[in-house]
Amino acid sequence: DIVLTQSPTTLSVTPGETVSLSCRASHSIGTNLHWYQQKTNESPRLLIKYASQSISGIPSRFSASGSGTDFTLNINNVEFDDVSSYFCQQTQSWPRTFGGGTKLELK
Amino acid sequence: EVQLVESGGGLVQPGRSLKLSCAASGFTFSNYYMAWVRQAPKKGLEWVATISTSGSRTYYPDSVKGRFTISRDNAKSSLYLQMNSLKSEDTATYYCASDPPFAYWGQGTLVTVSS
Numbered sequence: 433d434i435v436l437t438q439s440p441t442t443l444s445v446t447p448g449e450t451v452s453l454s455c456r457a458s459h460s461i462g463t464n465l466h467w468y469q470q471k472t473n474e475s476p477r478l479l480i481k482y483a484s485q486s487i488s489g490i491p492s493r494f495s496a497s498g499s500g501t502d503f504t505l506n507i508n509n510v511e512f513d514d515v516s517s518y519f520c521q522q523t524q525s526w527p528r529t530f531g532g533g534t535k536l537e538l539k
Numbered sequence: 540e541v542q543l544v545e546s547g548g549g550l551v552q553p554g555r556s557l558k559l560s561c562a563a564s565g566f567t568f569s570n571y572y573m574a575w576v577r578q579a580p581k582k583g584l585e586w587v588a589t590i591s592t593s594g595s596r597t598y599y600p601d602s603v604k605g606r607f608t609i610s611r612d613n614a615k616s617s618l619y620l621q622m623n624s625l626k627s628e629d630t631a632t633y634y635c636a637s638d639p640p641f642a643y644w645g646q647g648t649l650v651t652v653s654s
Contacts, residue, residue, distance in 0.1 A: 466640040468584075475634060475644040476576075476584065487642075519584055523639040527600040528574075528586040 434459050436520050436531035444537045449510050453534045455503040455520035464524040467496055467505045469516045470533075476519065480505065512538060541565035541643045543635050548648030551625055561618040561635030561645055568616040574638035575609060575620045577631035578647075585631070588620060589638050603629075625652045 435458040445451050455465065463483035468476040478487055480496040483503060493508040507514055515538055520531040547559040559575070575587040588609035589598045597609050608621040618635050632647040 468641070470584075475646055476641070477644070478640055478642045481640045481642070521584070521586075521640065526598050528589070528639075530584045530586065533583050 433527055434522050434525060434529050436529055438531035438534050442535045444539050445510050446539050447510055450508045451510055453505040453518055455531050457501045460500045461522045461524035463499050464522055465503050466521050468519045471516045543643055543645035545635055545645045545648040548650045550651045552654050553627060553652055555625055556623045559620040559633055563616040569613040572638040573618045574636050576634045576636055579631040627652050
């Protein structure tokens with residue numbers, strides 16, 4: 433199975449900061465990596481697909497990059513509304529796997 | 540507007556069965572692979588099953604293989620998950636989602652396995 437390791441587990445930031453969240457795969461997955469946002473008591477929402485492709489309706493302050501085993505989700509000018517957990521997920525191979533998540537908190 | 544509405548969750552005893560349903564609307568259901576994803580309380584996300592557009596191919600992780608069965612009815616734009624031999628560790632909110640990636644999500648239905 434492909435293991436996705438996200439870091440950090442928790443990130444505490446000040447509004448307006450720019451942050452980077454990491455997702456590392458145990459094996460190369462090309463660009464078959466997707467990012468999701470989940471707010472408390474809500475369903476997850478797709479933020480970025482295939483490592484860097486933007487999703488309609490997602491604010492432009494969310495961007496992502498990477499390929500192979502190392503991936504990054506960037507959030508520019510963090511807002512209060514961005515307080516959420518963020519998960520990466522791979523579709524390179526079965527079983528589909530998720531990272532453990534990064535919880536974004538605001539100071 | 541895309542909508543996925545799950546139903547069928549509830550409290551069930553260990554070893555018993557439960558069937559979840561997901562009603563889809565707002566997109567061409569028959570063109571999409573569909574999946575179930577679960578989330579145990581205060582935990583992360585876990586993929587549970589995926590089914591191809593025609594239903595001819597299904598995929599499961601080892602944790603549910605042989606116990607869970609995903610199926611679909613394209614005429615009714617509906618997705619199902621038959622869960623047998625339920626265990627306490629199956630306790631979670633179950634989401635249906637389009638696949639891949641998981642672009643559309645339902646609101647989830649809670650399954651609690653407890654005696």
